[in-house]
Amino acid sequence: MTETADRTEPAPALEAYRPPRNQWWDVWDQFKTHKGALFGLGFFVFTLLFVFVGPLIWTLDAQYIDIRARNAGPSLSHPMGTDQLGRDTMARMMAGGQTSIAVGLTAMALALILGTLVGVLAGYFRRLDGLLMRTTDLFLAMPLLPLLLVTIMLFRDPLRANFGPEGGIFVLIVFMIGVTSWMQTARVVRAEVLALKEREFVLAARSIGTPSHRMITRHLLPNVMSPIMVSATLGIANAIITESALSFLGLGFPSDFPTWGRLLFDATDWLTQNPERVIWPGMAISLTVLSVNYIGDGLRDALDPRIRGR
């Protein structure tokens, strides 16, 4: 405690010379100093533009078969080449990226909401702690892939009837990844909340009769933002990889529906003849995951007030 106090002492003196500014600018200033994070952010934005804006410019249909152009290497008409049926690899990379990234973002959001909810409740309300944390342990012990395989078999037909073949699998995969990856977030958030709960400002707030819901939203949540953000970025990477693994196993989405994992899976047979077909999706998956991890790393530093400004 004393250390922090020592360090923050000169701050008021400095601040007197500066116009008031949003604290998020400080976060950004700190974030900027992390080269890896900057590069990661740049690449992630590039990937988002490539997969979501790209199809507006590169208008070839990802599923259109042009059998005469099959197994072509990169050329002007097909910058990333074509597959064994003459489908354009670049269009498929864009369409596949949309699915993979959408799965990643949505599953992450779901995991985050669940994890934060459980973590805050367990940390704040002592009575719920035991029950919620044992549930967390239970979920931690569950292996994801076998569980996914069973649920795909059980719920494929009803979901397909309600959301269509691609939508149904999307909902299923997002839901399953979401409900099986919130546990890390919950544990980290609970630990933070437990520590925060005993701090003076929380005691002070409680002494003036702040109700629980206000305590949580006003005092606790803003202070646990940093670990939440970090687990969010890690969660995206995890979800993209899980979806790829499922497609790689030939499960999940229909076989002609491109995702990065599916493209990689289809290309493995052609490793010797057309190695670029493996390289594109492989590189996309690893670089996206890497960039998201770097963003997470940079965010953790930037959001931590003790590191910021050092």
Place this chain on the structure above:
Amino acid sequence: MKRYSLLLGATALALVPAAAMAERGSSGHLNIIYWQAPSTLNPYLSGGTKEVESSSLILESMARFDETGMMVPWLAESIPTVDNGGVSADLTSITWTIADGVTWSDGSALTSADFVFTWTYCTHPEGGCAQAGYFDGVTSVDAVDARTVRVNFAESTPFPYTAFVGSESPVIQAAQFAECLGARAPECTDANFGPIGTGPFKVDEFRPNDVIELSANPNFRFPDRPYFATVTFKGGGDATSAARSVCETGEFDYAWNLQMDPTILAGMAAQGRCAIEVSFGTSVERIHLNQTNPDPALGDARATVEGGPHPFLTDPIVGQALSMAIDRPLLTEIGYGAGGQPTCNVLPAPALYASTANDACLVQDIPGAIALLDGAGIVDSNGDGIREYNGVPMRVLFQTSTNAVRQDAQALIKQWWEEIGVETELRNIDASVFFGGDPASPDTFQKFYADVEMYTNNFAGVDPQAYMASWLCGDMPRPQSQWQGSNTHRFCDPAYDALVAEMVRTADLNERGRLAREMNDMLVRYSIIPLIHRGGVSARAATLEGHRMSDWDSELWNIMDWRRTQ
């Protein structure tokens, strides 16, 4: 000595070079990879080729078919004919004599009682026998004496070599399966996973859907064979990795059914570690159109006759349009290369039985298909690009096993069908599950919880009678039969059943040919869409010899003669 020389004669060709030096077990260990893993070793409980072929190492029948389609006496002393008195003059019975001294791998003697039991086992009314077609028309099987078996037919049967011939109706041991009759058949795990057989190998360990460890049968009737001491029969994976494991890494000696891109396979074979074997038999890659309604909303009545007919696939016009939209030569070129020929028949060989009436399908005709549907009033009435049939939008779920060639074919067919206004959704299922025959799984080809499905089937042997009997009304997979049955697309036509019955009665070969062609034409107009007449494509290590690939029987039919080059 007499027995020895007689049986030796059967396989003399392959034996000549090795007979002098080879002895049992001298070639060491053999690794076989089938990328579809067997789920049982009892061929009567699964119609899948992988189960039939893996069990053919252990279980044997009276006769097998060599690579030319000729019958070779196997457990029998000789092939019974009318001339040698083995087949009765009125063609209603056939009498087999078991070769002298054949024993089971546990040392007990093979007797006629085992054959009688096998017949009882497969024709039990409560059981769902996958090979029941081989016993069609058989009224009884008699044990004349310990070594003589008589199969009696209800009517004169001109081709009596169905029961106990070929790899699909082998003899099983009465003592082992006595408690496993009828509905209890699937429960006898020990027997189904480790059948005692007369064949060159016996099971040491069987892990379902994974691997079989076998060793030479110490009581095998030929003292010098098999030349391999032990066999590892590995299942699972996919065709490409199987080919790679033989042709590139050399981990395995034999890989079966290499349904993969011909360009890739040719590239692997060029390295010289393996030889690619092709043999044309009766395999046809085909699309079945479900004649019953697979709508999940029907619950337990789904894909059964009780659930009602399919909303639009029972109409021949629809089937015809779907067939016309397909470019078979292109599918062949992309997926099969030398290993396939486009075909319009579900029964493409032998030549006598092959119909030529449907050959127009060899040329793709999308405008024709569109005109046909338009002409029949099946049009897109609400402008969403999908035609409606009596108000039902024509959306089909198209399933097949996971395999790169099949997925490519699926993608192409989907594009063609969407051009004629039929929306297609693709699904692929792991081959071990799809062909596994597990009544608990919703994803088997027998359950057919989809609108159309694509796979290859064939028949062992040269006579199509049993094969054509696959599509009898009574052979539909249904809950009462544990979802076993060969009529996967639930085809039912009394006129067809009558033709099957007529074929059973007809002796004249030309007349049989006409009947078979007529039945073929009924099926392909249009509840089955034949695509490609496939040759079996397998890879063997360059050091493996004695292999004679037969597409008329199990590919492993003469494994006792396989050996390592010295």
